[in-house]
Amino acid sequence: MSSSVWPGMIIRPGPSAGAKKTARSTRKRKQSPMTNPFWHTQVFRFMDLPPELRELVYEEVFLRKSLRILRDGDSARARLPADEKKGGQSHGHPFLAPNGASLLCVSRQIHSEATPILYSKNTFEFPHALAVPPLLAQAQTYVPLLRNVDVVLGQIVAGMPELELLGACTGIHSMVLRCPITNSDRYYEILAKAIERVVRYRRPCEAWRAFFAKITLVDFDRHGDRLVASSSSSSAAHSDSERLQKLRKTLEARLGLI
Known part of the structure; x- marks a missing residue:
């Protein structure tokens, strides 16, 4: 369709229905999740869960059949066996895999709720008595929880x-x-x-x-x-x-x- 000239205005053909649909979908894709109103109304707040449910989450993260504590070579540090570590250490909790330890660092409230579960509901195995002092020294604040x-x-x-x-x-x-x-x-x-x-x-x-x-x-x-x-x-x-x-x-x- 060619442009038509009328007195005082120029009329050009508009986009087809398919072009309009494509433009709308492109705008949706470019819209950031943070600016999308849907995300603002669907935020999940972990601390809004009842304490009983939060405790179940902590148990899923921290509970093991046992936690085997080894002496880390010549250094006075406690660690998990190599086949149980998943890389990295967390300050104050050196024997934890990073995914679990990071949860303790989210907030003081989560730390205070989760730490007793970690220490009181796990069995700490020491394949040698020499592994006892490093753990007690690194986690001395939590020794009464064992x-x-x-x-x-x-x-x-x-x-x-x-x-x-x-x-x-x-x-x-x-x-x-x-x-x-x-x-x-x-x-x-x-x-x-x-x-x-x-x-x-x-x-x-x-x-x-x-x-x-x-x-x-x-x-x-x-x-x-x-x-x-x-x-x-x-x-x-x-x-x-x-x-x-x-x-x-x-x-x-x-x-x-x-």
């Missing part, structure tokens, strides 16, 4: 002073000590003394009596674990656990529990 710990004690007695530091974990609900069966009476003598110091650590008499009942002794070797003694159990779990049963009775005698 509820469940699992420590492997080696054949040597070098880790006994580190074991004693677990006495600072005042909120412990269960403590598993994996002890190798050995013929060394000296080993059990030192171990008994270390456990006694853990139990008595800054506790009045009634408190450490209750704490001792939370300790479980396990026979540990390369072929697996066998429950051999529990401080709350009066009978041996296995006939081959005489030495650990003796250790338990020695501890009870030292603590005045029998």
